Amino acid sequence: MNIMTLLPFIVLIGAMFLMTRSAKNKQRQAATMRDRMQPGTGVRTIGGMYATVKEVSDDSVLLEVAPGVHAIYAKNAIGAVLEDEEYNRIVHGIESDDSDAPVVPDDASSLTEAAEGDAPAEKKIDLGKDTAADAKGEAAKAEKTEDAKQDGDADAK
Known part of the structure; x- marks a missing residue:
């Protein structure tokens, strides 16, 4: 056989190897992230809900989604385990003592609001x-x- 006829097969096998390798790395990272969960840890589910971990078992997690409200989720439903500072900033609005960190608004309202004391100016658009x-x-x-x-x-x- 000629090497030119085998080259497409070699490239295809190499691409498949690289894709499965990266998928396994992502699965391994997700598993280690979920293993970091402990009671009291803040998490974000894959649905975007923020909660606090109350109990961790083999396949499931008991989350407190609001004070006194508990729900059981599969471990696979946890999208991210958050650091305490990030969880408190997002859920409770508590900023950390680090004043060097840039302040990012939750929405774009600060870009459109007038400063205090300024009357909002109406602009006419010439069509x-x-x-x-x-x-x-x-x-x-x-x-x-x-x-x-x-x-x-x-x-x-």
């Missing part, structure tokens, strides 16, 4: 319409309103 046409439109609206009032007065008599 390229003719102002004379706008004036005619306003006059037509006023005329229709006046006609409606007169019709209402005629109906009342």
